[in-house]
Amino acid sequence: MMALPLIFDIRHGSMDDGPGIRTTVFFKGCPLSCIWCHNPESMRLEAEIIWDFLVCAGCNACSMVCPTGALEVSQEVTFHREICTACGACAVECPSNARRPVGKQYPVEELVRILLLDKGFYRSTGGVTFSGGEPTLHVEYLSMVLQALKKENISTALQTCGAFDIEIFRRHLLPYLDLVYFDLKLCDSASHMTYTGFGNEQLLTNFSALSREIGEKLVPRVPLVPGITATELNLTGIASFLRELGITSCQLLPFNPEGIEKRRLVGHPVPPGISVSFMELNEERRLRELFRSQLQL
Numbered sequence: 664m665m666a667l668p669l670i671f672d673i674r675h676g677s678m679d680d681g682p683g684i685r686t687t688v689f690f691k692g693c694p695l696s697c698i699w700c701h702n703p704e705s706m707r708l709e710a711e712i713i714w715d716f717l718v719c720a721g722c723n724a725c726s727m728v729c730p731t732g733a734l735e736v737s738q739e740v741t742f743h744r745e746i747c748t749a750c751g752a753c754a755v756e757c758p759s760n761a762r763r764p765v766g767k768q769y770p771v772e773e774l775v776r777i778l779l780l781d782k783g784f785y786r787s788t789g790g791v792t793f794s795g796g797e798p799t800l801h802v803e804y805l806s807m808v809l810q811a812l813k814k815e816n817i818s819t820a821l822q823t824c825g826a827f828d829i830e831i832f833r834r835h836l837l838p839y840l841d842l843v844y845f846d847l848k849l850c851d852s853a854s855h856m857t858y859t860g861f862g863n864e865q866l867l868t869n870f871s872a873l874s875r876e877i878g879e880k881l882v883p884r885v886p887l888v889p890g891i892t893a894t895e896l897n898l899t900g901i902a903s904f905l906r907e908l909g910i911t912s913c914q915l916l917p918f919n920p921e922g923i924e925k926r927r928l929v930g931h932p933v934p935p936g937i938s939v940s941f942m943e944l945n946e947e948r949r950l951r952e953l954f955r956s957q958l959q960l
Contacts, residue, residue, distance in 0.1 A: 668692070668801040669766030670774070671704055675781055681820040681842060683789030686781045688774070690795040690805075691766045694826040696860040697848065698934035699888045701922035705796035706931070710749035710766040713928045714742050719761040725753035744930045765929065771804060775811045782817065790818025790841070799827040802835050809839035820844060825866035832869075837877070844882045844914075845870050848892055850900030858891055867904065874908045884914040885954075889938040893918070893950055902957035911959050915951055918942050 669691040674680075680687040692708035693700075704711060719740055726734035733747040734740065751764040769777070778791050785791075791812055798805050798821060809819055820842040837843075847870065848863070849855040855863035873881045885901055887893040905913060920940055926933050 665803050667768040667770065668804055669708070669710055670769055671702075671765050671767070671796075673777060676784065677792070680792040680794060680822065681790065681818075681844070683787055683818075684784040685789050685792050685820070686778055686784075687792045687794050688778070688798075690793065690798045690801055692800045693795055693797040693824065694800070694861055695797070695824050698858055698937050699886065699891065699918065699922060701919045701925070702796065703922050703926045703931050704765045704929045708800070710751075710764060711929050712744075712747060712749050712751070712754065713763040713765055714930070715761045715763075715928055716740065716742075718759050720759045722758060724756040724758060725762055728752045728756050742930070771807045771811070774808055778808075778812065778817075779815060782815065785817055788818070790820060792820040792822060792844075794822040797824055797826065799823055799832060799836065802827075802831055806835040806839065809836065813839050818842075822846070824848075825869045826861060827869065829869050829872055833876075840880070842880055842882060843873060843877065844884055845873065846884050846886065847901050847904070847913075848886060849897055850904060851897070854891075854897075871908060874910060882914060883910060884916055886916045886918065887942060887947060887950065888918050889942050889946075890936070893942065893947075895950070895953060898950060898954045899957050902954055902960075905958060906960065913954070913958060915954060917947065 670688060671691050672689040674687040677685045677687045689702065689705060691705055693706050696706055700706065721736060721740055723736040726736045729752060730750060731746050731748055733743045734753060749764065754762040754764050793805060812819055818841045819839060821840050822844040824846050848859060852862045852864060855861065883905060885892060918938065918941060920938060923933055923939050
């Protein structure tokens with residue numbers, strides 16, 4: 664029996680995840696652990712509980728229903744995440760919405776039904792985008808959803824870090840995708856390992872293969888993380904890699920520091936060295952121009 668993945672958000676009416684008006688499905692679980700990730704609640708495969716202690720009323724309702732004793736309420740609330748099973752009982756009882764579950768399972772038929780409710784908005788260029796986390800961790804499930812959408816003539820897109828088995832990807836996902844947004848983060852493998860916990864050799868090999876096979880359906884993207892990916896050395900290296908493949912366009916994604924706050928909510932430590940603010944506009948413009956000039960040499 665196929666294991667159902669956890670989906671932590673279904674965003675309706677999105678204008679940022681591909682052409683037109685789209686519905687974006689966010690899967691939990693990712694093989695990378697990028698220290699700048701703006702969706703840190705997507706990193707782990709298992710369910711988690713968000714705890715926003717700034718709005719916690721300290722009412723003790725959560726600790727009274729917690730089956731593992733993960734919650735203690737005295738002068739302040741203590742959350743022992745190491746013994747929390749993310750059963751969600753505390754979230755049901757929380758009157759201030761300070762506790763919320765992250766991750767829900769949807770049978771294929773139910774997810775497709777939800778996505779088809781937005782079909783009227785997909786006319787022309789719109790459609791459904793699958794994001795995360797890393798959707799390709801759930802190949803069988805994702806393939807079934809994609810096939811159901813294609814039967815309804817709905818445009819489909821995938822956002823991926825590229826850490827997948829290329830043969831499995833070709834066989835089960837690629838025939839049902841109209842666009843593949845592929846993130847390129849760092850051109851140096853050692854730096855890639857340092858900041859994402861994963862080397863980049865497989866990712867670059869997969870990108871190169873897809874660039875030859877699907878052409879403009881493959882859209883490279885680079886997140887502009889201050890001091891990490893947004894450096895002259897890194898951007899020049901990525902531009903050179905793309906040029907060698909005959910690619911002269913690439914999306915540069917502005918850094919979003921909201922992941923720092925989300926880390927607090929899901930109990931992930933904030934890595935040292937990560938920026939807590941947006942990049943200066945003039946610096947972002949300079950790097951964009953540098954990248955554009957290098958890409959089109």
